[in-house]
Amino acid sequence: MTKATIRKAQLHDAQAIVDFNQAMALETEDLQLDSTIITKGVSTLLAEPQRGFYLVAEVDGVLAGSLMVTFEWSDWRAKDYWWIQSVYIKPEFRRQGIYSKLYQEVKDQATANGGAASFRLYVEKDNQRAQSTYQALGMKPCQYDMYEQK
Numbered sequence: 001m002t003k004a005t006i007r008k009a010q011l012h013d014a015q016a017i018v019d020f021n022q023a024m025a026l027e028t029e030d031l032q033l034d035s036t037i038i039t040k041g042v043s044t045l046l047a048e049p050q051r052g053f054y055l056v057a058e059v060d061g062v063l064a065g066s067l068m069v070t071f072e073w074s075d076w077r078a079k080d081y082w083w084i085q086s087v088y089i090k091p092e093f094r095r096q097g098i099y100s101k102l103y104q105e106v107k108d109q110a111t112a113n114g115g116a117a118s119f120r121l122y123v124e125k126d127n128q129r130a131q132s133t134y135q136a137l138g139m140k141p142c143q144y145d146m147y148e149q150k
Helices: 011-029 035-047 098-112 128-136
Strands: 005-008 052-059 062-074 079-089 118-121
Touching (some): 005 098, 011 035, 011 052, 035 052, 052 079, 052 098, 062 098, 079 098
Parallel strands (some): 079 118
Antiparallel strands (some): 005 052, 062 079
16 A cells, blocks of 8 residues: 555645546546636635535655545435545556545545535446445445436
8 A cells, every 4th residue: 555645635736636637537538628617616626615625645745646525415414415526546556545545534524524424426337447446445336327417
């Protein structure tokens, strides 16, 4: 396991997070993200913590990966669902336990803030490697399908 330091992202991490998001979109969906829009999106979340937060993993002073958490209120549970999004680990740092450490920090943050209704994420249907990682950490596919209108 790699010795990674996990921390909440700061404004000075914005460009690295933008780069991670662009790499992830290209790798998983063959999608080129507009730099202006993704920069605005990342900067907005960093400046407005009520929307959520980013965690970053550092290895020897190098940002190795990040994830974003956003909140969705559940009137059924009277708590927020914590949505894990924009997960990216640089290829050279994958399969070294970094996502596990990021996920544990998400759970620790939730506990420190009154708990979460649950932790949720979505994953590409064909991304078996990511699915196996999430399942190894105790996550299970849920009974919901996702619908969308653009």
